[in-house]
Amino acid sequence: MNRRSKWLWIEPITGSRKRSNFFWACILFLGSLGFFLxxxxxxxxxxLIPLLSSQQILFVPQGIVMCFYGIAGLFISSYLWCTILFNVGSGYNKFDKKKGIVCLFRWGFPGINRRIFPRFLMKDIQMIKMEIQEGISPRRVLYMEIKGRQDIPLTRTGDNVNLREIEQKAAESARFLRVSIEGF
Known part of the structure; x- marks a missing residue:
């Protein structure tokens, strides 16, 4: 849900609370719990689990390895669940023409850098860049090139956005910011 007026444009960014993350966190948790048990x-x-027979598995070395993989999987799944719980990566892009400021807000993990909130002057924005790589795993990302800084992504790098949507988003951003578009 974009909020847009003549002077202000707020674009929400989805974070880690996606169906695919829930799916993989559940699968990883159940699989690693099975290995551990x-x-x-x-x-x-x-x-311990009636469906999984362990009669033919010796504890040394197979049982130890299965416990190790189970514990490692539980740690990775707990990391995934934490990213989902804290909604890491969510936030918004705010373009304010009246103040001449661009604010990018993202949530991170709890701690000192929980809130990531860089601000830039609109006059320092040189262009909007589109990175498009086709192939087995296509990559389509929008960047904002700012004078004296590295390119800043405006979209998530892992999102599967089709070509039409990314071009439309680039055109809207460039039109609102009154800058050019470059594709690479």
């Missing part, structure tokens, strides 16, 4: 079952010599 089968490894522990091989240590005790009895099945």
């Amino acid at each position: 089968v490894g522990i079952s091989s240590y005790f010599g009895e099945n």
Whole structure:
């Protein structure tokens, strides 16, 4: 839901709370829990999970390896659940013509840098860049080139946006900011 007027444009950015992240966090949690429980079952010599038989798995070395993979998977899934819980990467892009300022706000992990809030002057924006790479894993990202700084992404790098949408977004941004567009 973009909020746009003649002088102000606020564009919300989605964060980590996406269906795919929920799906992979659940799959990773259940799979790693299964690995861990089968490894522990091989240590005790009895099945802790009725569906997963561990009778033929020796604790040394197979059970230890399964426990290790299970623990590693649980750590990775807890990281994914934390990114979902804190909605890391969400925020907004705010373009204010009256004040002549561009504000990019993103949420990070809790701590000192929880709020990422860079601000730029509109007069320092040189152009909007589109990076388009086709192939097996296409990459379509919009960047804002600012004088004296590195390019700043305006869109998420992992989003699968079709070519028409990214071009339309680039045209809208360039028109509002009154800058040119460059594709690479």
